[in-house]
Amino acid sequence: MRAFLAIFRKELRRYLTDPRMLIALFLPGILILIIYPLMGTALQSLDISGSPEGETFSIAYMEDFSEDSEEPVLLTLFESALKEQGKGNSASYFPIPREDREEAMGKVAEGEYDLFLDYSPSFEDVLFDRSAVPSLALYYDGASEKATYAHALMLELVPLAYDGYLLNQDADGPIDGNLGKGDYQGNQILSFLFPLVTISLLMSSVCSLTPEAIAGEKERGTLAALLITPVPRGTIVWGKMAAAGTVSLVSGATSFLGTFLSLPFLMGGMSLSAELALPVLLIIFPALFLFLGLGFLLSTLARSVKEANSWIGPFLSLGILASVFGAFLDLSSLPFAFVPILNVATCMALVIRSEVFPWAYLAITVVVDLFATALLVFLTDRLFRSEKALFRR
Amino acid sequence: MEKILLRSEAITKRFPLPRKERKPGRTSLLAVDHVSLSIRKGEIYALLGPNGAGKTTSLRMIGSLIAPDEGSIFYENRNINEDLKGYRSKIGFLTAELKQDGFFTPDYLFDFMSELHGIPREVAKERKEMLFQEFGILPFRDKKIDALSSGMKQKASLALALVNDPELIIFDEPTNGLDILGAKAVEDFLRSLRDKGRTILLSTHIFSLVEKLCDRVGILLEGRLAVEGSLEEVRGGGTLEESFFSLLGERRDA
Ligand SMILES: Nc1ncnc2c1ncn2[C@@H]1O[C@H](COP(=O)(O)OP(=O)(O)OP(=O)(O)O)[C@@H](O)[C@H]1O
Ligand SMILES: [Mg+2]
Numbered sequence: 013m014r015a016f017l018a019i020f021r022k023e024l025r026r027y028l029t030d031p032r033m034l035i036a037l038f039l040p041g042i043l044i045l046i047i048y049p050l051m052g053t054a055l056q057s058l059d060i061s062g063s064p065e066g067e068t069f070s071i072a073y074m075e076d077f078s079e080d081s082e083e084p085v086l087l088t089l090f091e092s093a094l095k096e097q098g099k100g101n102s103a104s105y106f107p108i109p110r111e112d113r114e115e116a117m118g119k120v121a122e123g124e125y126d127l128f129l130d131y132s133p134s135f136e137d138v139l140f141d142r143s144a145v146p147s148l149a150l151y152y153d154g155a156s157e158k159a160t161y162a163h164a165l166m167l168e169l170v171p172l173a174y175d176g177y178l179l180n181q182d183a184d185g186p187i188d189g190n191l192g193k194g195d196y197q198g199n200q201i202l203s204f205l206f207p208l209v210t211i212s213l214l215m216s217s218v219c220s221l222t223p224e225a226i227a228g229e230k231e232r233g234t235l236a237a238l239l240i241t242p243v244p245r246g247t248i249v250w251g252k253m254a255a256a257g258t259v260s261l262v263s264g265a266t267s268f269l270g271t272f273l274s275l276p277f278l279m280g281g282m283s284l285s286a287e288l289a290l291p292v293l294l295i296i297f298p299a300l301f302l303f304l305g306l307g308f309l310l311s312t313l314a315r316s317v318k319e320a321n322s323w324i325g326p327f328l329s330l331g332i333l334a335s336v337f338g339a340f341l342d343l344s345s346l347p348f349a350f351v352p353i354l355n356v357a358t359c360m361a362l363v364i365r366s367e368v369f370p371w372a373y374l375a376i377t378v379v380v381d382l383f384a385t386a387l388l389v390f391l392t393d394r395l396f397r398s399e400k401a402l403f404r405r
Numbered sequence: 406m407e408k409i410l411l412r413s414e415a416i417t418k419r420f421p422l423p424r425k426e427r428k429p430g431r432t433s434l435l436a437v438d439h440v441s442l443s444i445r446k447g448e449i450y451a452l453l454g455p456n457g458a459g460k461t462t463s464l465r466m467i468g469s470l471i472a473p474d475e476g477s478i479f480y481e482n483r484n485i486n487e488d489l490k491g492y493r494s495k496i497g498f499l500t501a502e503l504k505q506d507g508f509f510t511p512d513y514l515f516d517f518m519s520e521l522h523g524i525p526r527e528v529a530k531e532r533k534e535m536l537f538q539e540f541g542i543l544p545f546r547d548k549k550i551d552a553l554s555s556g557m558k559q560k561a562s563l564a565l566a567l568v569n570d571p572e573l574i575i576f577d578e579p580t581n582g583l584d585i586l587g588a589k590a591v592e593d594f595l596r597s598l599r600d601k602g603r604t605i606l607l608s609t610h611i612f613s614l615v616e617k618l619c620d621r622v623g624i625l626l627e628g629r630l631a632v633e634g635s636l637e638e639v640r641g642g643g644t645l646e647e648s649f650f651s652l653l654g655e656r657r658d659a
């Protein structure tokens with residue numbers, strides 16, 4: 013026990029007082045804090061929100077769009093959309109008599125009008141009483157940035173203005189058709205990003221812990237000094253594994269915390285709901301131990317830190333590949349839960365995006381990963397007692 | 406005649422050959438071939454041999470790092486396997502390449518190794534002060550090994566090998582890769598250990614080291630102990646080098 017504690021303490025001390033090691037262990041948690049908000053910003057800039065400022069859009073529309081309304085609903089919406097953006101944009105409107113239709117289209121091409129709403133006669137009346145199929149064409153100059161923007165914004169508003177009369181509408185106004193709690197699109201993105209980021213960061217922190225632990229001692233020749241002491245070999249390797257396990261638990265917890273703190277910044281409002289925290293933790297920790305077991309096994313086999321790293325590398329890529337597979341392929345059938353590493357990514361993705369909580373998949377994943385860890389630890393323990401592994405040429 | 410501290414009885418070690426080098430009927434390499442040597446208490450014993458003769462392998466077997474395929478090792482007439490823990494607490498093992506974990510200080514590593522050996526804290530503390538004083542480690546005892554010069558590192562490694570105050574010190578290629586000053590320091594270290602009644606088993610391929618330092622010598626050729634005896638006996642009137650090459654010639658002819 014004294015020897016076990018001495019080894020445990022020494023390893024902990026190395027992990028927790030070596031600045032390089034500290035960075036490797038706790039950087040993931042911090043990186044996550046940066047990565048998600050950054051990705052959020054990047055995703056948002058793909059949005060249409062990069063609007064011009066202080067512009068006045070000239071918008072023409074067919075005067076006879078309705079028999080009794082003053083202004084098309086679409087324009088009211090456009091006006092309020094501009095106001096909501098708060099970028100000082102405004103619009104002026106030009107009703108066009110039917111006989112001037114061709115002339116108005118010419119003015120769009122010349123840039124006088126940014127947009128021309130070409131309604132069929134009595135468009136709104138026909139639409140609202142559903143007596144026939146009305147038509148609306150939006151003409152704009154695709155070479156002009158301003159006109160392109162006005163067109164894109166208007167296109168977004170068309171369904172709001174007119175589909176709304178047919179769809180998801182009651183006396184009080186629009187109804188949110190989403191009866192669930194989630195956001196499908198957001199969950200799709202998250203179910204890809206989350207396993208990818210988590211797995212690659214966890215694995216890379218394991219990569220920084222394990223090669224040094226055994227292969228490093230072999231390389232320096234200090235392993236012989238340990239082995240020559242009366243301490244049983246099992247005590248040595250267990251002391252090392254216990255210390256690495258403790259440290260990676262802490263490191264895993266910080267990554268997890270980082271994730272929960274930063275996710276709300278990814279595409280505003282998107283977050284892992286609190287109900288998902290426990291399942292995600294349930295997946296992360298066995299996965300962490302699995303990677304750690306793998307790292308220790310390879311470290312025991314390898315002759316040098318370099319060799320250990322070169323062996324762990326492919327597994328890191330495999331983990332990343334697995335998270336891509338987990339997101340894009342349908343691996344939700346239970347047999348896949350029996351494949352370690354692959355099941356980690358898939359299970360995280362399923363927990364995030366499945367409509368029905370994947371209890372069975374989760375349970376199998378946790379059990380399989382813990383079992384695989386036990387197997388790896390057992391093999392490491394065996395190998396550590398084998399002179400063939402320790403004094404390999 | 407002095408008391409025999411350690412003897413090996415026909416210890417043998419084979420290593421599987423790499424696949425490419427295998428031939429029908431030859432799948433393993435006989436690295437150490439029935440070596441029986443005996444080391445007396447209080448002497449410096451040299452295992453002398455060229456590269457690949459099996460010196461490191463023999464020393465590792467005697468140090469209980471690897472197990473012989475055949476044969477046994479006796480310490481004070483008891484098979485070491487009967488009480489491996491007890492045996493390990495009485496020996497120390499060193500190699501010239503031995504590097505310490507650069508992240509720790511000599512002071513910390515000494516305490517750590519003492520814990521592993523289960524040495525009572527009071528005893529360990531006293532021994533540390535004594536050894537650090539003796540090796541001149543006091544000025545840099547709290548500096549990380551990484552920050553030390555190679556001479557300081559060497560001193561720290563030597564002191565660390567003595568945490569358990571071993572009766573037998575096994576030293577593989579003690580002066581390998583050291584400059585004249587480093588080699589001299591190691592030689593002085595070994596002599597002072599002998600003066601304190603410790604027994605030393607070292608391996609080397611350097612004739613002059615053996616002539617300067619050792620009481621008895623065993624010559625290892627291709628895994629076999631070709632001769633063993635006191636320095637005078639092995640020299641047989643000539644130099645050590647002469648008798649080595651004549652032994653080598655005999656083996657080649659045989
Ligand atoms: N772990 C091992 N696996 C395979 N072969 C080995 C192993 N250790 C040693 N050998 C082989 O056994 C033979 C003896 O090696 P050993 O290292 O004991 O020689 P040595 O006398 O110490 O040589 P050197 O002076 O080069 O250190 C060599 O042919 C070596 O290649
Ligand atoms: Mg050698």
